[in-house]
Amino acid sequence: MAEVTGDLHHSSLVMVLLLLVFAIIHSGGAALRSRAEVRIGARAWRLIFAALSIPSAVVVIGYxxxxxxxxxxxxxxxxxxxxxxxxxxxxxxxxxxxxxxTYNLLEIPAVLKPQVRLYATGIIRISRHPQAVGQILWCLSHALWIGSSFMLVTCAGLIGHHLFAVWHGDRRQKARFGDAFETLRSETSVVPFAAVLDGRQQLIWEELFRPAQLGITIAVGVFWWAHRYIPAGGMAFLHSRLGELLN
Structure with missing residues (x-):
């Protein structure tokens, strides 16, 4: 028999609203990028974007x-x-x-001038939108482990946002790069390995092993170690002013 815990309707609704705010900031910021960079410069826009998107992500994670x-x-x-x-x-x-x-880490904090590029190598050969694939895999693994209706609502929101980002990202790349993006789209796929299996793409394994992947591997280890502090982190958020306000 299903076990009922907490307030289903309230916390799930709050999470939907938090994810909606994050999606508006994140995807809205991406849509405004071209015009904003012309007016205030790429570095200034990246800093403004980060100042809005990072706190919103922290709130979503904490909740x-x-x-x-x-x-x-x-x-x-x-x-x-x-x-x-x-x-x-x-x-x-x-x-x-x-x-x-494919990310240039120094562009994230605007140490180097942020640029928009078309990538056709590495993990892009597997999927043109690797973040959407990663988010779906993360949601699947954590939904299996947690198994709550709140988790399913969260997964639906996260996956929905990333599926929108697939369409939105292709639309922005088409507007910026024109025929060059159409060529990339014809040679890649959103569904992992689809372009490889139908012969439009070929995997080059050397491209998948880069120094940045070592950093990701280390990050996975750090997250594994940090999972022991999740209960304490959750309680800290619940008893924070923001947590009390959202509850």
Whole structure:
């Protein structure tokens, strides 16, 4: 029988609203980028964008940690043999897609001038939108582990935003790069490995092993170690002023 915990309707609704705010900031900022960079410069816009998107992401993460088991417990597979390594393997793979080595890390804090580029190598050969793939894998692994209705609502919001970003990203790239993007689109796929399987793309394994991937691997290890502090982090958020306001 399903176990009812917390306030299903309130926490799920709040999470939907938080994800909506994050999506508006993130995708809206991406839509405004071209015009904003002309007016105030690429570095200034990146700093403004980061100042808005990072705090909104932190709030979403904090609220998720505090309420991840809210609602109806639809399943509990945590005692199933092999579930722990399966979840961690899926999560590690999801991070390789979520944070691909195509990123220039120094452009994120605007140390180097942020630029928009067309990438056709590395993980892009597997999927043109690796972040969407990574988010779906992350949601699948964590939904299997947590099994709450709140988790499913969160996953629906995250995946929905990333599917919108697939369409929105292609639209922006088409507007910026024109025929060059159409060529890229014809040679790649959104669905992982689809372009490889139908012969439009060929994997070059050397492109997938870059120094940035080592950083991602280290990050996975750090997150694994930090999971022991999730209950404390969730409680800290619940008792913060923001947590009390949202509750």
């Amino acid at each position: 998720f940690l505090a309420h991840r088991y809210d609602g109806i417990r639809l399943w509990n597979l945590q005692g199933v043999p092999g579930m722990v390594p399966a979840v961690w393997i899926m999560t590690a793979i999801s991070f390789l897609f979520l944070y691909p080595a």
